[in-house]
Amino acid sequence: MFMFNVKTNEKVHWIGLTRSEMREHVAKLGQPHFRADQIYNWIYSGKIKSFQSMANIPKSFRAILDQTSGIHPLSLVKITGQNSSLTRKFLFRLSTDEMIESVLMQEGNRTTACLSSQVGCAMDCDFCATAEMGFQKNLSVGEIVDQFLFLQQKSEKIITNVVFMGMGEPFLNYTRVIKAADLLNEPDGIDLGARRITISTVGIIPRIKQFTKEGHRYKLAISLNGATQNQRLQTMPAAKKYPIHMLIDAAKNYYETAKRFPTFEYVLMNNLNDRTTDAENLIKLIGNLPCKVNLIPYNEIGGNYKRPSHGRLTHFINALKNAPFTVTVRWSNGTEIDAGCGQLAVNAGGGVQS
Numbered sequence: 358m359f360m361f362n363v364k365t366n367e368k369v370h371w372i373g374l375t376r377s378e379m380r381e382h383v384a385k386l387g388q389p390h391f392r393a394d395q396i397y398n399w400i401y402s403g404k405i406k407s408f409q410s411m412a413n414i415p416k417s418f419r420a421i422l423d424q425t426s427g428i429h430p431l432s433l434v435k436i437t438g439q440n441s442s443l444t445r446k447f448l449f450r451l452s453t454d455e456m457i458e459s460v461l462m463q464e465g466n467r468t469t470a471c472l473s474s475q476v477g478c479a480m481d482c483d484f485c486a487t488a489e490m491g492f493q494k495n496l497s498v499g500e501i502v503d504q505f506l507f508l509q510q511k512s513e514k515i516i517t518n519v520v521f522m523g524m525g526e527p528f529l530n531y532t533r534v535i536k537a538a539d540l541l542n543e544p545d546g547i548d549l550g551a552r553r554i555t556i557s558t559v560g561i562i563p564r565i566k567q568f569t570k571e572g573h574r575y576k577l578a579i580s581l582n583g584a585t586q587n588q589r590l591q592t593m594p595a596a597k598k599y600p601i602h603m604l605i606d607a608a609k610n611y612y613e614t615a616k617r618f619p620t621f622e623y624v625l626m627n628n629l630n631d632r633t634t635d636a637e638n639l640i641k642l643i644g645n646l647p648c649k650v651n652l653i654p655y656n657e658i659g660g661n662y663k664r665p666s667h668g669r670l671t672h673f674i675n676a677l678k679n680a681p682f683t684v685t686v687r688w689s690n691g692t693e694i695d696a697g698c699g700q701l702a703v704n705a706g707g708g709v710q711s
């Protein structure tokens with residue numbers, strides 16, 4: 358049957374397919390183009406649970422769709438956090454049985470979905486819970502977009518922003534992450550503005566260059582987490598392959614070519630990178646590159662690293678007062694349910710069943 362992947366014998370799912378891919382599929386079933394357009398609208402409205410709810414599709418064709426394909430590549434296992442919480446964590450099972458997590462966050466008028474791009478991660482950042490899982494696999498386009506659709510279904514408010522800051526290094530699953538972002542951005546579909554989608558990388562320089570060259574309008578965030586090469590090396594093994602000065606050059610090239618500000622994420626860890634001298638080194642490192650620096654007080658995961666005290670944070674922030682770049686501080690919500698930045702690791706116990 359055409360909707361099965363012949364190599365893996367896995368059922369193919371509609372979420373993740375573009376409009377033209379859907380047209381190809383329905384054509385193979387002897388159906389007209391507009392049938393694919395109808396399915397596309399149903400699928401990305403995010404409001405249907407089964408083919409049977411697709412009222413404008415003939416019953417006989419709905420039955421064929423049911424027998425030969427599926428809608429969701431993911432199944433929702435558990436939601437941690439109450440409906441009223443500012444932050445809720447979602448646990449999903451892939452059709453191949455691995456688990457991933459996503460986070461829904463509410464802050465003022467912003468509702469943000471933090472999506473995963475891989476099962477586990479190979480980057481091995483020392484402060485990150487996901488790193489402990491090791492790398493298992495890249496997510497498909499459908500598995501990425503489906504996280505968004507599930508979160509939207511369970512959210513009281515319309516999701517206004519997406520960040521690729523969940524499990525995995527998005528730029529090591531580059532093609533699928535970009536395709537997923539394109540589907541989220543599609544004006545006839547989910548229609549999330551490009552500037553509301555942020556792709557975060559640990560600093561995979563060749564992919565930053567590719568992203569720049571291809572002219573994507575999504576926001577670029579780079580996890581810096583240290584102001585010198587040695588400091589980065591202490592917690593981020595990727596810094597060995599992608600040295601800090603080359604990374605800053607790639608960010609400069611991005612700014613000059615795309616005319617957009619990159620964001621540098623800087624996780625502040627007690628006594629590691631939170632001294633006044635670190636702030637001064639950060640100013641020297643970035644120089645006059647127009648950008649935003651987002652400071653993230655570390656969310657503890659029970660390891661070696663600690664969140665700096667309020668006093669230390671204030672000193673650090675004050676030392677950046679005259680920096681030529683914009684500085685923001687992100688106080689992660691959801692640390693009590695391990696949904697803060699760097700805390701995602703699959704844990705199937707507890708929580709609210711869906």
Ligand code: SF4
Nearest residue numbers: 478480482485488525
């Ligand atoms: S911080 Fe990001 S890149 Fe580093 S190990 Fe964790 S998920 Fe991977």
